[in-house]
Amino acid sequence: MKKRVISLFTVLLLALSLFGTTVFADAYCLEASTDTAVCIEDTDWKGSGKIVFYPKTLESNDETYPVVVWANGTGCVTSLYYDLLRSFASAGYIVVADTTVMSADGKDQISAIDYIAEKSAQPDSILYGRVNMEKICAAGHSQGGRSAINAAAADSRISCVLSIAGSSFKNEAKGVTCPAFFMTGTADLMVLSSVWVKPAYEAVQGSAVYASLKGGIHTTCITNHEKISGYAIAWLDANLKGSDEAAAVFAPNGALANDKAWKSFACK
Secondary structure, eight states: OHHHHHHHHHHHHHHHHHHTOOOSOOOTTSSOBOSSEEEEEEEEETTEEEEEEEEGGGGGSOOOEEEEEEEOOTTOOGGGGHHHHHHHHHTTOEEEEEOOSOOTTSHHHHHHHHHHHHHHTOTTSTTTTOEEEEEEEEEEETHHHHHHHHHHHHOTTOOEEEEESOOOOHHHHTTOOSOEEEEEETTOOSSOIIIIIHHHHHHOSSOEEEEEETTOOTTHHHHOTHHHHHHHHHHHHHHHSOOHHHHHTTSTTSTTTTOTTEEEEEEO
């Protein structure tokens, strides 16, 4: 009986994750700033909430910064990803997260690009003239990974894709021509790699990388973001900052391919 109750509870959690019941209340920017990243919110931009993280250094220099537009997993509010998004900002990226919990079609992620372009053009914005609109990554988790694929297929402003446990359809991934990195986990029982992630990797038309974290579960990017953030940031550095050192990480005999914490590495 106990095992049956646990099984039913597991199925319920799976259903909530995949089909979009909002089970958490968002607490926007509870910690407004850290030593390396600052968080601002705009919950009513044309009816679509946006949360922005930017590097602390932006306040004291004249540089422009590449952009990461983020999409949440089904039913997952943005605050669940704050640690991961702060790590991106601390590494030198402006991060724009749309607050929707149903993001599959990519439209809200494209909206995030429109949002940051508008802010970059507003003289009264902290982001005025500070956004590199030529370097944009669409990134997301679970359904948000599917959003990233659909956004990249539809919007040429996107330079690369980072899909974390993304539930993308193969026929959608065929429309992606920019570089794409597909992260998954060997213990992810919600978005099975063999059904979703690997077929999407194989379908993209541009260069792509695939790797599976040993023991990684569907929510590793939430519960243990540091297990995936290093390679995620290396992907951003390679594709948005033009770092040859970071690009070498994803070579056939590079650091990721030889990292024993990961398996099934593939690149094309």
